[in-house]
Amino acid sequence: MNLESDGSGPHKLPRIALCGPMGIGKTTAVRSLCGSLMSSSDVRNLDLAAHSKELTTVGTEFGEIDLGGGEVVQICGCPGQERFSFVRQWVLSVSLGVFIMVDMNAPTSLGETLHILEEIRQLPTAPVALVLSARPATTEQIETFAQGVYSAGYGVVPVLEADPRERAQLLDAMGVLVSMLSLQSENS
């Protein structure tokens, strides 16, 4: 497997972005995957109306993981608050792949996902996108969600399930994304 980097990372590593709403577990996932090998940009959360958690991400956070066979990727967590959407848009523009993390139980999840897919579609070089169902969801919920994405005109976007606290589940999802990227680079 040989992923082509877009050359924009500090070490020219292929970059994979995590985005999704406040509190879905982006920082948690970067920490699960990268442990202490990460830079964080969390500060005290002053928007307790949006989410009651203590900390929130206001910049970007970066970590690295070795997927084996010498394949190292950079993971980049975005801030979830919509006032930092410009940060997300920048991260998406310099990433090869993106996980859109969602809670299928939230009524806003489809709209938020379509919004991010539209941002991705507007980019000159769009990253490969996958949806990560980050909270327990039924098969029916996942199918309805995937159908909603398809009906909105964004094609077949794979929906995978992973708990942001579970490294093994995240690595499985990462493996699927890396396979998709490899296929894309073979076909281009």
Ligand SMILES: Nc1nc2c(ncn2[C@@H]2O[C@H](COP(=O)(O)OP(=O)(O)OP(=O)(O)O)[C@@H](O)[C@H]2O)c(=O)[nH]1
């Ligand atoms: N129940 C549950 N809680 C989770 C899960 N993943 C993360 N959490 C908790 O949810 C909270 C939010 O986690 P963060 O990782 O800070 O969320 P974030 O997406 O980075 O949020 P912002 O940076 O504010 O956009 C933390 O207290 C986590 O412990 C999960 O899968 N299930």
Ligand SMILES: [Mg+2]
């Ligand atoms: Mg965060």
